Amino acid sequence: GYCLRHTTECQNLDDMTYEIDRSRAHAEEYSSWFLWPAFSFQAYPGNVLNTYHWRPLDVDRVVVWRGWYAVDGEEIEVILDLARQDRETTVEEDIHLVESVQRGLRSRGYVPGPLVIDPKCGVNSEHSVMHLQRWMREAANG
Secondary structure: EEEEEEOOOOOOEEEEEOOOOOOOOOOOOOOOEEEOEEEEEEOOOOOEEEEEEEEEEEEEEEEEEEEOOOOOHHHHHHHHHHHHHHHHHHHHHHHHHHHHHHHHHHOOOOOOOOOOOOOOOOOOHHHHHHHOOOOHHHHHHO
């Protein structure tokens, strides 16, 4: 199957909303993986793991299951706080963006814009979006 890996430069780790034990391997890194067609996991600084599983219900609806995990199940309150913070910020924003795009797609007036494709695959490149769009076209066309 298909898999995308995304990494990015972490912002100032001193400004994180949770403590990071920098003595652990990879504690200062962020990476995410998308496993086609409907599963993703993200490794946050501090060795926090977040999972997504999307399950389409029909053409206009999807259920998303999320999971949050820490090394050895440590500091459960930190994980619960992160899950709440993520739901109230990033996820809330994403829901509105996806709903807006869906309205545009239904209008039949949607025209995709150009993607920013950096040949060096820098952190601002949208090459992963290009691959996801190709995989979706392949799946739709059989």
